[in-house]
Amino acid sequence: MSKEYIKQELGLFAAALVASVGLAGDLATAPLVDRLLAENGKIRSIRCEIRRETEVGGTRLPTLSRVWFERPDRLRVETVTPDARRIVVDGQAIYKWIDGQAQGVRIPLAEAPESELIQVRRVPATADEHLMRLQGLPETVLPPEGLFSVRCGYAALPPHPFTVLSLDATGRLARLEFFDTPACTNRLLVVSYAGWQEVKPGIWIPCLQKTQARARAGTDVSETVRVNGLVVNERIESGTFDAPNQAAGVQFGNTDEMKELLLRGGMPAK
Numbered sequence: 001m002s003k004e005y006i007k008q009e010l011g012l013f014a015a016a017l018v019a020s021v022g023l024a025g026d027l028a029t030a031p032l033v034d035r036l037l038a039e040n041g042k043i044r045s046i047r048c049e050i051r052r053e054t055e056v057g058g059t060r061l062p063t064l065s066r067v068w069f070e071r072p073d074r075l076r077v078e079t080v081t082p083d084a085r086r087i088v089v090d091g092q093a094i095y096k097w098i099d100g101q102a103q104g105v106r107i108p109l110a111e112a113p114e115s116e117l118i119q120v121r122r123v124p125a126t127a128d129e130h131l132m133r134l135q136g137l138p139e140t141v142l143p144p145e146g147l148f149s150v151r152c153g154y155a156a157l158p159p160h161p162f163t164v165l166s167l168d169a170t171g172r173l174a175r176l177e178f179f180d181t182p183a184c185t186n187r188l189l190v191v192s193y194a195g196w197q198e199v200k201p202g203i204w205i206p207c208l209q210k211t212q213a214r215a216r217a218g219t220d221v222s223e224t225v226r227v228n229g230l231v232v233n234e235r236i237e238s239g240t241f242d243a244p245n246q247a248a249g250v251q252f253g254n255t256d257e258m259k260e261l262l263l264r265g266g267m268p269a270k
Contacts, residue, residue: 045070047231088243095243106252125227189213
């Protein structure tokens with residue numbers, strides 16, 4: 001084990017410790033979002049396999065991805081079905097490409113849009129993506145509902161939805177809902193978190209996540225995510241996040257056209 005790796009691990013541990021101590025003295029009054037993010041903040045690295053099945057209007061679209069994540073700002077996603085797509089983040093820039101294509105996208109983290117930074121910094125297989133978007137928003141404590149004794153709502157500026165977080169009896173996030181208004185009469189989306197696994201003492205991951213939503217055209221959309229092969233807070237080889245070595249022959253660009261493709265989730269043509 002190299003001195004550089006030990007130094008990096010100690011630095012990450014110290015940062016997590018400072019953050020946890022800062023919250024520990026104020027847990028009773030800290031926003032629910034911050035408390036949930038602090039729990040996920042215990043995760044310094046993660047490797048897993050994510051199987052995603054999306055159903056739109058009766059058509060099923062399966063996706064299989066392998067994911068490596070390490071703080072700070074290191075990520076690798078290999079999507080093997082339906083297309084062989086790759087994302088690698090080495091702490092400095094985001095690289096995206098499709099196997100067999102000659103061109104890919106490279107964009108420095110300093111220039112990346114907020115939506116891309118959230119994808120890089122969220123902990124895979126958790127609700128971080130949603131929670132990070134709620135940080136700093138006004139929090140409203142809502143009445144209990146059924147099995148959910150703790151519920152909080154968050155209002156963003158229109159057209160963003162009103163979001164409700166609900167905890168189960170164990171204090172873990174069990175449900176996330178989007179509504180068109182704070183009246184909560186028209187639900188746009190609901191995500192249920194289940195299949196919790198304690199992968200390390202005090203670190204829990206929801207290995208079964210189900211989403212129900214309605215598209216703008218009125219079509220029902222459902223998605224089931226299953227997480228397998230979890231390895232948390234173990235060393236990840238440094239070469240895992242070396243994009244140029246993994247994308248031999250791919251030319252990476254950072255033109256305005258490529259940035260637009262990145263924002264739309266597309267890639268340059270062959």
